[in-house]
Amino acid sequence: MTIAIYPSADTDWAQWHTRYAARLRSPHSGPDPIAQHWIGESPEQLPGLPGTWWVVDGRVFIAAKPGDRLDHDGTRIAGIEILDPVDDAPGIILRHDEHAVEIIRRNGQTSIRVHAPAD
Template identity: 70%
Template sequence: MTIVGHTSVDTAWTQWLDRYSVRLRSPQGTDPVARHWLSESPERLPGLPGTWWVVDGRVFIAAKPGDRLDHDGDRIAGIEILDPVDGAPGLILRHDDHALEVVRHDGRTAVRVYATTD
């Protein structure tokens, strides 16, 4: 018998596991320590580096390397564009001892901030 992996399932599982692990490590349990709703106007979010905004459901983040904001293990230097899917697991970014989950629900986009211990 041959077992074939499914990339989309593997990716979804990995993203879910990452989000779940972040929440388990959070001293707040499953609740974020902060939540910021994004708008079409570029803005700085309290306690977070960079400038954030949404255009046509896509999240734009302008940051410098000194901001220490990472996505998929790479430091953001310039403009990073994220494409969260409505109702799907969030996209995870890291900043110092925080995990940032970019989520889209019912057409609105938010950044949930979780404290981590790693």
Template identity: 80%
Template sequence: MTIAVYPSVDTDWAQWHTRHSARLRNPQHRPGPIARHSLGEAPEQFPGVPGTWWVVESRVFIAAKPGDRLDHDGARIAGIEILDPVDGAPGIILRHDNRALEILRKEGQTSIRVYAPAD
């Protein structure tokens, strides 16, 4: 019996994990999520999360006003933003004030993870 060893898989995963953790952490954030909300096809609002959220054909729709202070890639969302999270891939990070919102898709289910600022 031959056992194949793929050291690059472990290295790749460790590098991904380091990058993913760094995206969510900064001096104002804790590493663990404080809330998780599942998204469905009907537009919905969630406690403590700005905007209205829904999913159509695996794409996430977010309706927000500038006053909601919801940012994606450094730009304020003003209107409808459409995101396309990839199943099983690292989540898409949005910012609300000093919190991180991670939009992710896993096994066909789309959700928002909310990360709170440090005390």
């Protein structure tokens, strides 16, 4: 009997789990979002969020002005931002004021989750 061990898979999972656990301890670590919006191909404004949001071929388009205070990777969105979330992977995090805005893909559908700051 031969037992195959895949150390890279174990290491990859352990690294992912460490990053995920750290993310849950972030200031936006509430277990449930305070809002969730499923978005489609037609541009739409989402309640409580700035900008206009839509999806084309799995890519998320966000049209926002600097005054909307919507940031991605520490940079204010000014114009159209195109993001490419991966199905069933951890979400892409944006910031709006004190809220975390998470973009996720599940089963080919795109959702926007809004997380309140932790108390």
